[in-house]
Amino acid sequence: xxxxxxxxxxxxxxxxxxxxxxxxxxxxxxxxxxxxxxxxxxxxxxxxxxxxxxxxxxxxxxxxxxxxxxxxxxxxxxxxxxxxxxxxxxxxxxxxxxxxxxxxxxxxxxxxxxxxxxxxxxxxxxxxxxxxxxxxxxxxxxxxxxxxxxxxxxxxxxxxxxxxxxxxxxxxxxxxxxxxxxxxxxxxxxxxxxxxxxxxxxxxxxxxxxxxxxxxxxxxxxxxxxxxxxxxxxxx
Amino acid sequence: xxxxxxxxxxxxxxxxxxxxxxxxxxxxxxxxxxxxxxxxxxxxxxxxxxxxxxxxxxxxxxxxxxxxxxxxxxxxxxxxxxxxxxxxxxxxxxxxxxxxxxxxxxxxxxxxxxxxxxxxxxxxxxxxxxxxxxxxxxxxxxxxxxxxxxxxxxxxxxxxxxxxxxxxxxxxxxxxxxxxxxxxxxxxxxxxxxxxxxxxxxxxxxxxxxxxxxxxxxxxxxxxxxxxxxxxxxxx
DNA sequence: AATAATAATCGTTGATTTGACGTTTAATAT
DNA sequence: ATATTAAACGTCAAATCAACGATTATTATT
Numbered sequence: 320x321x322x323x324x325x326x327x328x329x330x331x332x333x334x335x336x337x338x339x340x341x342x343x344x345x346x347x348x349x350x351x352x353x354x355x356x357x358x359x360x361x362x363x364x365x366x367x368x369x370x371x372x373x374x375x376x377x378x379x380x381x382x383x384x385x386x387x388x389x390x391x392x393x394x395x396x397x398x399x400x401x402x403x404x405x406x407x408x409x410x411x412x413x414x415x416x417x418x419x420x421x422x423x424x425x426x427x428x429x430x431x432x433x434x435x436x437x438x439x440x441x442x443x444x445x446x447x448x449x450x451x452x453x454x455x456x457x458x459x460x461x462x463x464x465x466x467x468x469x470x471x472x473x474x475x476x477x478x479x480x481x482x483x484x485x486x487x488x489x490x491x492x493x494x495x496x497x498x499x500x501x502x503x504x505x506x507x508x509x510x511x512x513x514x515x516x517x518x519x520x521x522x523x524x525x526x527x528x529x530x531x532x533x534x535x536x537x538x539x540x541x542x543x544x545x546x547x548x549x550x551x552x553x554x555x
Numbered sequence: 556x557x558x559x560x561x562x563x564x565x566x567x568x569x570x571x572x573x574x575x576x577x578x579x580x581x582x583x584x585x586x587x588x589x590x591x592x593x594x595x596x597x598x599x600x601x602x603x604x605x606x607x608x609x610x611x612x613x614x615x616x617x618x619x620x621x622x623x624x625x626x627x628x629x630x631x632x633x634x635x636x637x638x639x640x641x642x643x644x645x646x647x648x649x650x651x652x653x654x655x656x657x658x659x660x661x662x663x664x665x666x667x668x669x670x671x672x673x674x675x676x677x678x679x680x681x682x683x684x685x686x687x688x689x690x691x692x693x694x695x696x697x698x699x700x701x702x703x704x705x706x707x708x709x710x711x712x713x714x715x716x717x718x719x720x721x722x723x724x725x726x727x728x729x730x731x732x733x734x735x736x737x738x739x740x741x742x743x744x745x746x747x748x749x750x751x752x753x754x755x756x757x758x759x760x761x762x763x764x765x766x767x768x769x770x771x772x773x774x775x776x777x778x779x780x781x782x783x784x785x786x787x788x789x790x791x
Numbered sequence: 792a793a794t795a796a797t798a799a800t801c802g803t804t805g806a807t808t809t810g811a812c813g814t815t816t817a818a819t820a821t
Numbered sequence: 822a823t824a825t826t827a828a829a830c831g832t833c834a835a836a837t838c839a840a841c842g843a844t845t846a847t848t849a850t851t
Contacts, residue, residue, distance in 0.1 A: 321591045321643055326603045328564030331636070331647050355557045367562045370645070374636035398634040398649045400567070400610035407557055409606070411567050411647065413634045481798075499839065501799065516847090521797040523847040544838090717827075735810065737828065752818090757826040759818040780809090 330410040333377040334365035334449065336396065336456040337386070339421040339436060340473035342482050345489040346421065347442055347453065350385065351433035356407050357446040363453070364432065365412065378415040385432055387425040392418040392472035396456050404448045412448075416456040418472035439489070464490055467539055468509060471530050479517050479525035480504065503544070509534050566646040569613040570601035570685065572632065572692040573622070575657040575672060576709035578718050581725040582657065583678055583689065586621065587669035592643050593682040599689070600668065601648065614651040621668055623661040628654040628708035632692050640684045648684075652692040654708035675725070700726055703775055704745060707766050715753050715761035716740065739780065745770050 337348040352362045364385045368377040374395065383389055396414040404410065421436065437443065439457070444450055464470050470486055484500050504510065511531050516524035573584040588598045600621045604613040610631065619625055632650040640646065657672065673679070675693070680686055700706045706722055720736050740746065747767050752760035 323566055323603070323644055323646075326566055327606055329567055329604070330559055330562055331565050331567065367559070368565070368636065368647075370563055371638055373638060374634060374647070377636075395633055397631055398610060400604065400613075400649070402607055402609060408559055410559075411604075411610070411649075413636070413647075479798090496840070497798090498800080498841085502801095516798095518848080521847090522849045523796075523798050525798060715827090732811070733827090734812080734829085734831095738830095741829095752827095754819080757818090758820045759825075759827050761827055 330405075330408060331368045332365050332410050332412045333368055333374060333381055334363040334412050334414050334452060335378055335382055335385075335393075336363060336414060336416040336453055337382070337419065338416065338439075338456075338460065338473065339419050339424065340486055341421040341436075342475065342478070343485065345439045345473075345486065346436040347439055348385070348424075348434055348436055349442065349445070351435075352446065353431075353433065356405075360446045361443045362446045363414075363449045364434070368413075374413050375415075378413075378417075382415075382417055385434055386419065388419060388423055392469065396452065396459055399448055399452065401448065412452075414452045414456070416459065418460075418469060420473060420475045422475050461490060465544070468507070468535060471509075471535065474530075477513060477515075477517075477527040477529055479527060481520070481525050482517075483528075507538065509538060566641075566644060567604045568601050568646050568648045569604055569610060569617055570599040570648050570650050570688060571614055571618055571621075571629075572599060572650060572652040572689055573618070573655060574652065574675075574692075574696065574709065575655050575660065576722055577657040577672075578711065578714070579721065581675045581709075581722065582672040583675055584621070584660075584670055584672055585678065585681070587671070588682065589667075589669065592641075596682050597679045598682045599650075599685045600670070604649075610649050611651075614649075614653075618651075618653055621670055622655065622659075624655060624659055628705065632688065632695055635684055635688065637684065648688075650688045650692070652695065654696075654705060656709060656711045658711050697726060701780070704743070704771060707745075707771065710766075713749060713751075713753075713763040713765055715763060717756070717761050718753075719764075743774065745774060 339346045339348060348364070349361045350364050352358055352360055364381055366377065366381045366384075368374060369380075372380065375393070378393055378395075379389070379391075382391060382393065393415055396416050398411060398413045400411045402409055404412070442453070445453065460469070464487075470483075470490060473486060474482065480501060483504065484495055484497065487500070488495055509531055510528040513527040513529060516526050518524035575582045575584060584600070585597045586600050588594055588596055600617055602613065602617045602620075604610060605616075608616065611629065614629055614631075615625070615627075618627060618629065629651055632652050634647060634649045636647040638645055640648070678689070681689065696705070700723075706719075706726060709722060710718065716737060719740065720731055720733065723736070724731055745767055746764040749763040749765060752762050754760035
């Protein structure tokens with residue numbers, strides 16, 4: 320029987336960078352670690368990969384544990400494997416980022432992890448190399464969202480154009496001309512206008528829209544350009 | 556003392572998808588495995604991550620072992636972790652892709668690995684999930700090269716415009732209008748025209764060019780568009 | 792009933808880029 | 822002299838772009 324017996328085995332973990340949008344602000348979900356090392360420090364949600372699951376499955380499980388949600392947008396970011404990244408024992412971590420609508424998130428489930436949403440630009444510093452992971456995840460999202468309509472994954476089923484624009488403005492930390500933005504959004508043909516309005520943030524009220532799922536899938540690969548001169552903003 | 560003792564440890568490997576260009580054709584470097592399992596089958600070059608090195612360092616080492624080359628373009632593709640991907644024992648593999656100028660490659664070093672260059676569209680099928688890795692690496696290169704000038708990493712120090720165009724045509728498997736291509740290339744201002752010519756492939760001879768390294772670094776992030784309608788070609 | 796505030800549409804501008812295509816000139820091996 | 826490839830220059834209409842002006846719609850507030 321063949322074995323790889325002379326090789327060292329290491330721990331493999333999955334860590335999740337969870338981005339959320341509540342209709343107003345872009346946030347990230349962090350947990351307060353309940354165990355050593357680095358107990359009581361802020362951290363990404365993570366866990367070890369189990370014997371029978373693949374990496375994506377592990378990320379799904381971990382995400383479900385914390386949020387109670389399934390079928391989220393989830394994409395592998397990168398594997399991190401510096402020998403010193405975990406002080407206790409060498410651990411390779413495969414980072415995944417998820418995009419979720421905060422309104423779907425169930426608080427009660429997260430209580431055991433002491434999870435909290437933080438504004439994307441106002442989050443505490445994290446354990447190990449998690450800050451680096453978050454930075455690289457932000458870059459990746461900017462990069463990808465400049466070309467593909469992934470930001471819709473952050474929005475509720477029904478959303479308004481001002482919410483959508485606000486989301487883009489936060490992701491790219493820039494002001495977007497509203498007239499050009501609407502024109503571009505309409506030209507993608509991805510949205511279906513509903514008959515009811517959101518009157519919470521204005522007197523007139525903004526029409527709700529919903530994503531045309533079929534067109535979304537069909538057009539996912541075709542490049543978008545909601546952001547003027549994205550090459551000035553993106554680096555990765 | 557804190558430990559993660561109850562967790563299972565697994566093997567972590569690095570596999571390299573090595574793309575090369577010899578001035579005429581785009582190729583991939585494969586090895587014939589000299590050990591079990593899957594002895595004598597074609598495979599990507601890989602190896603286990605050692606105790607004192609990070610993932611990128613492991614990829615560099617493995618690449619150096621096979622090619623004798625250092626300081627190559629090397630980028631992490633993705634981590635692969637299906638439980639069944641290695642029949643002997645669970646192994647997570649972090650795939651890296653490298654871009655190299657085949658002329659720099661030293662044959663004698665590779666002999667112990669029975670390495671061979673294959674045309675990109677005429678390679679044998681590989682062990683484990685290596686075919687999947689190669690497919691995803693090809694996609695990644697197409698995606699990235701549509702936006703960033705990474706294909707220059709495949710070219711020799713001195714190269715001609717016809718060589719460059721040929722390379723793009725092979726990567727995207729398409730014909731490119733030569734007049735528009737030259738105009739676009741010149742407009743990037745990335746190339747320095749040399750005074751000597753390559754007369755091997757034409758009577759007139761084509762001027763050699765070299766990459767302006769400073770401008771290359773400065774402009775790496777700004778999007779290129781050598782490929783007409785890249786959105787028709789790219790998917791990832 | 793007037794006002795304020797946000798939402799949404801329509802239109803214009805000139806600049807730039809795009810791809811498709813035509814033409815010409817250059818250099819040199821044969 | 823000829824064939825062949827390199828390369829530069831030009832044209833053209835279509836499309837896209839960002840920036841900006843103006844208007845209308847809707848409704849809560851006063």
